[in-house]
Amino acid sequence: MLIEAYDLEVFTPPCEPGAERYAARARLKVDISEVLPYLNATLRGAVYLPEAKALTWKKGGHNIAFHAFEIATSNVEDREAAEKELRGLIDLVNRTWERRAEITPDTSTRQRPTPMAIYKLLPNTNCKECGEPTCYTFAIKLAASQKKLSDCPPLVQPQYAQNLAALQEIVIDAPAIG
Numbered sequence: 001m002l003i004e005a006y007d008l009e010v011f012t013p014p015c016e017p018g019a020e021r022y023a024a025r026a027r028l029k030v031d032i033s034e035v036l037p038y039l040n041a042t043l044r045g046a047v048y049l050p051e052a053k054a055l056t057w058k059k060g061g062h063n064i065a066f067h068a069f070e071i072a073t074s075n076v077e078d079r080e081a082a083e084k085e086l087r088g089l090i091d092l093v094n095r096t097w098e099r100r101a102e103i104t105p106d107t108s109t110r111q112r113p114t115p116m117a118i119y120k121l122l123p124n125t126n127c128k129e130c131g132e133p134t135c136y137t138f139a140i141k142l143a144a145s146q147k148k149l150s151d152c153p154p155l156v157q158p159q160y161a162q163n164l165a166a167l168q169e170i171v172i173d174a175p176a177i178g
Contacts, residue, residue, distance in 0.1 A: 037105030
C-alpha cells in the first residue's frame with residue numbers, strides 16, 4: 001500500500017463563498033510521484049505534466065488533481081460526498097500502485113478534446129434526446145465529463161458508426177471510482 005496515512009480537509013473554495021459546492025484535499029505523508037505515469041496509463045482523459053509531478057483528471061464534473069504530496073477534488077455536492085470521493089481516489093492510487101507490474105507507465109502529455117471537436121463528431125440533430133437543448137450544449141457537458149456518449153441515442157444509428165468510433169477514442173466517459 002502506497003498511501004497509508006493522510007490529513008483530510010473539506011472546504012468551500014474561497015472564490016465561491018456561500019456556494020453549495022465543496023472541495024477537498026488529502027495531504028499525503030508519502031510522495032506519490034512514481035504512481036502518476038501508471039495513473040496516466042489507466043485513467044482515460046488524464047493530463048499528466050511530468051515536469052510538475054502533477055496529473056489532472058475530470059470525473060463526473062469534478063476536477064481532480066494528483067500532486068506529489070496531495071490529492072484534491074472540487075465541485076462536490078456536500079462534505080460527505082467529498083470525503084467519500086477522496087477515499088475512492090486514495091483507493092485508486094493504492095490499487096494502481098499494487099498493479100504497477102501489470103501496467104506500462106505512460107509519461108506522455110495529452111490534451112482533452114475541446115467541445116467544438118466533440119460537436120463536429122455528433123449527429124447535430126438537436127433532437128434533445130440527451131436532455132440538452134442543443135448538440136453543442138451536449139458537447140460542452142461531454143467535454144466536462146458531465147454526460148456520457150450513451151446519453152446520445154442517435155449515435156448508435158449505423159450512419160454515425162464512424163463518428164461514434166472517433167468519439168470513443170477522444171472522449172472521457174466518466175469511469176467510476178471505488
